[in-house]
Amino acid sequence: MPELPDVESYRRGLAPALHRRIAGVDVRASRMLEDTDADVLHDALEGGAFEATQRHGKYLFARIDDGPWLVLHFGMTGRLDHLAPDAPEPPHTRLRLELEDGTRIVGVWKRRLGRTDLTRDPAAFARAHDLGPDALALDAEGLGVALQDRRGGIKAALMDQSVVAGIGNVYSDEILFHGGIRPDAVAADVGAARLDALSEAGRRVLETAVERLASDRPLPDDLLLPHRRPAGSCPRCGGGLATWQLSERTCWLCPACQH
DNA sequence: CTCCATGTTTAGAA
DNA sequence: CTTCTAAACATGGA
Secondary structure (H helix, E strand, O other), X not given: OOOHHHHHHHHHHOHHXXXXXXXXXXXXXXXXXXXXXXXXXXXXXXXXXEEEEEEEOOEEEEEEOOOOEEEEEOOOOEEEEXXXXXXXXXXXXEEEEEEOOOOEEEEEEOOOOOEEEEEOOHXXXXXXXXXXXXXXXXXXXXXXXXHOOOOOEHHHHHHOOOOOEOXXXXXXXXXXXXXXXXXXXXXXXXXXHHHHHHHHHHHHHHHHHHHHHHOOOOOOOOOOHXXXXXXXXXXXXXXXXXXXXXXXXXXXXXXXXXX
């Protein structure tokens, strides 16, 4: 489920691999490369070591020695695993990095929607891909600036990576639910008090999800996510949840709690 | 077989 | 210029 919390948990999962030499590289996803090719990527990684990591929105960056950064985007079905020496390789592994200690970092994409790339500068990469500020770097004031003049629906604005980076279909529903705001509210019309509530809800939801996912624990039951299924009920009021079709996506909400 | 899915990009219509 | 809609991409799962 790669939105900001998932990608941040993958980033944290790389910590034990930092400073360990990458002894073997297998790039099997040549169609997922954009600004590089499999040979260049292979040569950049083999013999190097990850020395630093960053995340911007749904993109993960890992610096190879003092050189370029590996860029990973997980699309709808990707994930990053750190495998023990005796662990079997998951199906749909499309990038495999063997470390000198016998563990493997594997990029697993069930569908080949996503990107594997190299960049000299994550900030320049983010600009080139038109990414807005990272969702965890925004306060209520910054959120207001991002949403001003946006006449479309607030859910569409939150999912627009050039407005706020990191939020997708699932977490936009989650944040709007906790902010008590309808997904079809006009973004620019959300007033200051409700922006505060929305910003606070966003921070709480994202930070909670990061902590839970990074430690491999389930999400708290007062989130909407565990309840988004047919006949699911609102964890706050117990009423029935609704689904709408918005921005070509299925949107889950509680019609009683969100106005 | 049909429909749906956590994302992004692009084209075309308002 | 902004906003919305649809399609394409790729592929498994219900």
